[in-house]
Amino acid sequence: MQKAPSTLLAAITLLVLPVAVYIALYLLPLISIGGLSVDNGALSTRFPALSAHFSDSAEVDDPAAAALLSDLQAMAKKDRAEVGRMFNQELGGMRSLIIDTGNEADEIVPTVAGLTAFDPRWGDPAIWDVVRRNVEPITWRHFQKATGVKPGADGGYSIAPGDDIYLRILLRTFVIGLQVTLLTLLIGYPLAYAVATGSSRVQAIVLMAVLLSFWTSILVRTTAWVVLLQTNGLLNGFLIWLNLITEPLQLIFNRFGTVVAMTHVLLPFAILPMINVMRTIPPAQAQASRSLGAGPIETFLRVYFPQSLRGVAVGGGTVFILALGFYVTPALTGGPGDQMLSYYIADFVRKGLNWGMASVLSLLLLVCVVGLLVTGALLRRAFGWNKAAKPEAEAA
Amino acid sequence: MVRHLKLAAVSAVALFAAQAAGARDLVIAGWGGNYQDAQRDAYFQPFATEKGIKFTETTYLGGLAEVKTMADTGDVTWDLVIVEGADLQVGCDEGLFEEIDWDAVPLKDQLVKDAIQPCGVGNVVIGTGLAYNKDTIGEAPANLGDFFNTEKWPGKRAMRTGPKFNLELALMADGVKPEEIYTVMNTPEGIDRAFAKLDTIKKDLQFWDAGAQPVEWLAANNVVMTFSYNARITAAKREGKPLEFLWVNPIYSIDAWAIPANSPNKELAFEFLNYANDAARQAEFSKKMPYGPTNIETPALMSPEDAAELPAGKNIETGLFFSDAFWIDHNDAISERWNNWVTQ
Numbered sequence: 135m136q137k138a139p140s141t142l143l144a145a146i147t148l149l150v151l152p153v154a155v156y157i158a159l160y161l162l163p164l165i166s167i168g169g170l171s172v173d174n175g176a177l178s179t180r181f182p183a184l185s186a187h188f189s190d191s192a193e194v195d196d197p198a199a200a201a202l203l204s205d206l207q208a209m210a211k212k213d214r215a216e217v218g219r220m221f222n223q224e225l226g227g228m229r230s231l232i233i234d235t236g237n238e239a240d241e242i243v244p245t246v247a248g249l250t251a252f253d254p255r256w257g258d259p260a261i262w263d264v265v266r267r268n269v270e271p272i273t274w275r276h277f278q279k280a281t282g283v284k285p286g287a288d289g290g291y292s293i294a295p296g297d298d299i300y301l302r303i304l305l306r307t308f309v310i311g312l313q314v315t316l317l318t319l320l321i322g323y324p325l326a327y328a329v330a331t332g333s334s335r336v337q338a339i340v341l342m343a344v345l346l347s348f349w350t351s352i353l354v355r356t357t358a359w360v361v362l363l364q365t366n367g368l369l370n371g372f373l374i375w376l377n378l379i380t381e382p383l384q385l386i387f388n389r390f391g392t393v394v395a396m397t398h399v400l401l402p403f404a405i406l407p408m409i410n411v412m413r414t415i416p417p418a419q420a421q422a423s424r425s426l427g428a429g430p431i432e433t434f435l436r437v438y439f440p441q442s443l444r445g446v447a448v449g450g451g452t453v454f455i456l457a458l459g460f461y462v463t464p465a466l467t468g469g470p471g472d473q474m475l476s477y478y479i480a481d482f483v484r485k486g487l488n489w490g491m492a493s494v495l496s497l498l499l500l501v502c503v504v505g506l507l508v509t510g511a512l513l514r515r516a517f518g519w520n521k522a523a524k525p526e527a528e529a530a
Numbered sequence: 531m532v533r534h535l536k537l538a539a540v541s542a543v544a545l546f547a548a549q550a551a552g553a554r555d556l557v558i559a560g561w562g563g564n565y566q567d568a569q570r571d572a573y574f575q576p577f578a579t580e581k582g583i584k585f586t587e588t589t590y591l592g593g594l595a596e597v598k599t600m601a602d603t604g605d606v607t608w609d610l611v612i613v614e615g616a617d618l619q620v621g622c623d624e625g626l627f628e629e630i631d632w633d634a635v636p637l638k639d640q641l642v643k644d645a646i647q648p649c650g651v652g653n654v655v656i657g658t659g660l661a662y663n664k665d666t667i668g669e670a671p672a673n674l675g676d677f678f679n680t681e682k683w684p685g686k687r688a689m690r691t692g693p694k695f696n697l698e699l700a701l702m703a704d705g706v707k708p709e710e711i712y713t714v715m716n717t718p719e720g721i722d723r724a725f726a727k728l729d730t731i732k733k734d735l736q737f738w739d740a741g742a743q744p745v746e747w748l749a750a751n752n753v754v755m756t757f758s759y760n761a762r763i764t765a766a767k768r769e770g771k772p773l774e775f776l777w778v779n780p781i782y783s784i785d786a787w788a789i790p791a792n793s794p795n796k797e798l799a800f801e802f803l804n805y806a807n808d809a810a811r812q813a814e815f816s817k818k819m820p821y822g823p824t825n826i827e828t829p830a831l832m833s834p835e836d837a838a839e840l841p842a843g844k845n846i847e848t849g850l851f852f853s854d855a856f857w858i859d860h861n862d863a864i865s866e867r868w869n870n871w872v873t874q
Contacts, residue, residue, distance in 0.1 A: 215623030226863035230855075233623065299870045306873075365751045386752065387686065387736045470737055470872045478869065484593040485692065486862065 164500075171493035174273035180217055181205045181269040188269060194262045200244035202265070206236040223488055224264045224275060231255055276490040280498055300478065304498060307474040310392065310464070311457040315404075317397040318453045319446060322404035326445070329405075330412030341409075348402035356463045359395040360386060363467070392468035399463055400456055404449035411445025451510075455503060475499050556583055556795050556802070559590040559611040561785075563742035564765045568819035569612075572812075577805050583798065591739065593617065597626045597790050609795040610802060612653065612785050615854035616694075616861070621788065622649030628789040628796055630803070637807040637825065644851075645824035650786035651803045653812075655822030657760035657841030657849070658695050659780035663748045665772040667755070673778050674703035677755055678731050685754035688744050691737035693868040694857055695781055697724040698850060699757055702779045708850035715856060721864065725871055732871075748773055761821040764839050777845045783852035784824065816840060 178185055183201035206214060218232035231253060235242070242252045249256035256262075267275065278284055282297035329340045347355060362368050363385040370382040385391055415438060423433040461476040475495055482492040558574060560566035566587065578585045588608065590596070594617050600606045613621070621627045627649035632638055638646065645652025660677050664670060671677065677687060677699075689696050698711050704727045706714050714720035728735075736753060738744050744756040745763065749771045763775040787806060789799045805811060812823035813831040820839035823829065829837050841849070 212623065212625035215620070215625075219620060219624070222859065223862045226860045230859050296870055296874070299873050302873055367750075382751075384686070465739065470735060481869075484591065484595045486865065487594050487598055488862075 167493045167496055170489050171276055171497055172272050172274065173490070174268060174271055177217060177220055177268050177273075178271040180209055180213055184265070185269040188266050192266065194246060194259070194266075196245040198262075199246045199249050199256075202249070203235075203239050203242060203244050206232070207239045209236065211236075219487070221264055221268065223486070223491075224268070225260065227255070228261065228264065231261070273490070276494040279491060280494040300475070300495060300498070303473075303475050303478060304502065306472075307458055307499070308502070310389075310396070310460075310472065310474060311454050313389075313393050314396045314400060314457045315450050315454040317393065318401050318404040319450050321397070322401055322408060322449060323442075323446065326405045326408035326412055326449075327442075329409045330415075331417070344402050344405050347398070348406075352399055352462060355399050356395050356466050359391065359398065359467055363391050363394070386467055387469040389468070389472050392464045392472040395463050395467040396457060396460060400453045403452045403456060407448040407452065408442065408445035411448070412442050415441045458499060458503060553794070554586075556585040556610070556798055557588060557608050558585055558802075559588045559596075559608045561591075561612065561741060562589040563740070564762065565741065565759075565819055565821075568765075568815050571818060572815035573802070573806050576811075577802055580805075581798070581801070594621050594626060597621055598624075600790050601626050601792075604792070606790050606793050608790050609793045609799045610787055610789060613650065613788050615647075615652075615784055615786065615852070616857045618647055618650045618786050618788055619854055620858055622647070626791055628791055628793065628799075630800075634800075635804060635807070637804065640809065640825045640827055641807060642824050642826060644784055645786070647786055650788040651807065652784040652786045652824045653806050654785040654815075655782055655824060655841050656785060657775070657777075657780040657782050657822070657846065658690075658757060658852075659699070659760065659778070660755060660776040661744070661748060661758040661760075661763045662755045662774055662776070663751065663772055664774045666751055670774065671755060671776060673776075674699055675705075677757075678703050678727065680731055680734060683754050686734050686736050686752065687731055688736045688738055688747055688753040688756035688758075690757060691739055693864045694861070695757065695852070696728065697721065697864070698781055698852070699779070700724045700727040702850065703727060708779060708848065711850055712853050712856050715860075721867070725867070728871075737872075745771075745773070759821075760839075760841055761819045764820045765818070778848055780841060780846060780849045781852050782822070782841045782846050782849050783854075785821075 181202075183205050184198065187198050187201045209217065214233055214236040215229075218229035218236075221228035221232060235249070235253065235256075238252065242248050246256070267273070280300045282293045282299070282301060283291050284294065284297070285291055325340055325344070329337050329344075332340070360367075364370075365382045365384075365386075367385070369385060370379075373379045374382065385394075419437050420433050423437045424430070428436065458474070459476055460474055461480060464472050464474050465477060475498070479492045479495045482488045482495070556578070560569055566589075570587070574585055574587070590611055590613075592614065596608065597611065598621075600608065618627070622629070629649055630647070630651060632646060635651070641652070660671060660674055662671060667683065669682070671679075671683065676683065689699075697715060701711055701714060701720070701724050702708060704723060714723070736747070738747070738756075741759050741762050744753070744758040745766045747753045748756055748758075748763075749766065758775070760775045760780065763773045766773050787803055789796050789803075793799055807825055809823070809825040809827040809831055812825050812828040815821075816823050816828065816832060817836050820836065822841045829840070829842065837843075838845075
């Protein structure tokens with residue numbers, strides 16, 4: 135008897151543990167991505183003297199030059215290279231400037247004039263601006279670059295035309311996501327309806343087709359679409375054989391190819407939740423509606439469709455959110471104007487070694503998705519959409 | 531119950547420990563496709579047989595992300611990787627690659643001087659230029675300018691993603707002499723000029739990531755012309771595909787073998803570097819994959835027909851030697867402009 139509470143406690147702990155681990159595993163990377171997006175430790179810790187100098191005054195004077203040189207002298211050679219590479223992300227040519235200056239730091243007179251005599255670029259205020267901005271422990275440069283918002287000289291903020299490139303790509307990502315979601319729902323709804331209400335043979339055939347493609351790797355399905363849609367592909371060959379066209383159509387490396395392939399890849403994610411919801415709708419309701427005098431269309435629109443909307447919402451939401459993170463399919467079937475945000479995130483990690491920018495872009499996407507979900511939830515509450523099916527059901 | 535859990539925990543720990551402690555195979559990262567196939571036949575397999583070791587291959591797509599992660603986490607999972615010159619130098623400066631002790635390299639005197647790098651051994655000379663499908667193109671293009679002639683050759687054109695190589699090729703197509711390319715590119719007007727030239731075919735452009743892609747696209751007629759690596763085209767030609775590489779104003783660059791810093795197999799990897807310097811091995815590789823050798827004695831071991839396919843001799847008389855130094859300094863700024871240009 136006495137042991138019972140402690141056993142219970144142990145059992146609860148054991149049960150809660152996986153959830154805690156799961157949440158931690160989910161949250162930790164998020165926190166580290168958030169940190170990476172503003173962390174400037176790699177630069178600030180390597181410029182202690184210069185950082186101290188600039189916290190007192192923003193002046194580029196001889197003490198600043200001396201601080202810069204002493205910091206460069208104190209750095210290991212490979213640290214100078216890394217620091218230079220990071221500066222180079224802001225202003226081309228700074229990598230070689232930092233490395234050269236660091237290598238010769240012992241010989242340079244520690245004044246602004248001495249630095250300028252070594253390399254005239256040190257007389258350029260733009261170089262010093264980059265250095266001053268980047269010796270602080272926290273940096274907003276990745277956020278500024280990702281949003282295009284730049285602090286102006288007068289303290290205000292502005293977006294220069296053309297600098298909003300990642301916002302445009304974000305918008306494109308959402309547009310493609312919406313196009314794919316709409317298509318999967320339009321194609322998926324009748325299929326799900328067939329599975330939920332059709333004869334057992336129809337059910338088996340449709341479900342098998344959906345599951346087979348669900349179990350096939352994304353890469354394989356995407357490549358299959360390349361084969362189907364390319365210039366001498368099956369579809370163009372078929373259309374030419376039918377004499378519908380004389381020249382092959384450009385069906386791939388554009389938005390059409392991207393949306394078609396993504397729709398196919400994501401279709402099961404729309405269909406399966408819809409099937410689940412549709413199966414819970416009792417067929418007796420439709421019969422009741424018909425017996426009360428409603429036609430088949432009215433019965434569908436007023437009795438069946440409102441109740442299936444929950445499945446549409448779940449399927450559509452899943453497809454939309456999955457589509458936002460797509461990378462391989464647009465890369466293989468899209469053109470330069472169809473690449474989504476993930477493509478640029480990968481590009482920054484892989485080619486640029488710029489994890490700050492990659493983190494900011496990931497956060498941008500995450501914030502937008504969370505924002506959308508919250509807005510959706512608020513709207514639902516405000517308009518009582520989650521009860522939408524109820525009055526209809528009562529009417530039936 | 532508790533005893534079972536303990537047992538499971540202990541055996542799990544033991545399993546992981548055994549995996550960590552056991553020496554792993556030599557892990558080699560290459561560029562995939564027929565390039566890596568030829569390396570396997572000419573280098574990996576005979577080296578492994580000779581040493582009585584096992585090796586594992588993996589694919590590398592450029593950049594330093596993987597190597598940087600290995601250095602930061604201390605979990606070095608690659609022993610050898612074949613990198614482009616710019617990545618080699620940046621990685622070397624930042625301590626991501628092992629430094630080469632050149633005094634211990636027996637064949638040093640046989641190598642071309644650009645192959646001798648502080649952290650890498652140049653192994654493969656790569657030509658980049660215009661390629662086309664001769665069965666479907668009609669009249670064959672004669673120079674880089676024809677790549678930009680969409681009236682005579684309508685249709686999609688492919689190039690490598692990102693600004694590297696493409697700006698140089700665009701400027702040469704615009705009439706800049708190879709020897710003046712980097713002088714021009716060092717000025718903002720030069721970069722503007724390159725982008726202006728690319729603008730003329732922008733709506734027809736398609737970009738590739740992996741060297742195998744343009745070959746497939748050409749063969750399948752998805753693009754009418756492409757910038758591509760020379761040997762990928764020649765290798766496809768030997769497989770019976772009707773592809774041609776144009777040896778007018780090609781760019782040539784050197785890929786080098788490098789050892790990620792603190793690789794547990796670095797002695798073995800170093801032996802591999804020496805093995806790959808051997809003229810006979812390089813001839814074997816260049817026969818299968820007609821990239822150029824870095825050992826000056828290699829061409830003498832090859833038939834004249836095979837040697838004629840290499841980015842060497844008269845093939846690169848109008849060529850441009852790719853500047854790693856230029857791109858190390860300017861890649862960030864120009865890539866940003868490139869991304870902006872592509873999305874506009």
